[in-house]
Amino acid sequence: MGIVQTEITLKNTYDVGKALEGLIKPEDVRTAPVTAVVDTGAMYVVITEELYQKLGLTKERETTAHIANGQHVNCIVTRPVDVHWKDRSTSVQAMVIPGAKKVLLGALALEAMDLIINPKKQELVGAHGDHMEFYAL
Secondary structure: OOOOEEEEEEEEHHHHHHOOOOOOOOOOEEEEEEEEEEOOOOOEEOOOOOOOOOOOOOOOEEEEEOOOOOOOOOOOOOOOOOEEEEOOEEOOOOOEEOOOEEEEEEEHHHHHHOEEEEEEOOOOOOOOOOOOOOOOO
């Protein structure tokens, strides 16, 4: 299977809350449309240091991450960021990996938005169709 990329929009979750409360204008929510590599082997959304600054995200903690090339690197885990894909969205923590050049869309966000990779079409799709359904048991 090749590399699957998709367009997502990242938003500062706290800005979204402030806009909903009328404390800032909706157009003042810090937002970034990006192309992300869909990485089912990554747990988190991974963002660049530039996106971290642009979105005005805050640090939850620092940790060590094991990355794909086998290295362990010190990184920042952010407070939540909103991830939007088509008509779906979720709020998840992101990891800021020093020197990262690409955004990765990891398993936590994929699962929360009920998304999978269609290996035949090499694209991201809804696991249960085009529209996400919610069930309360």
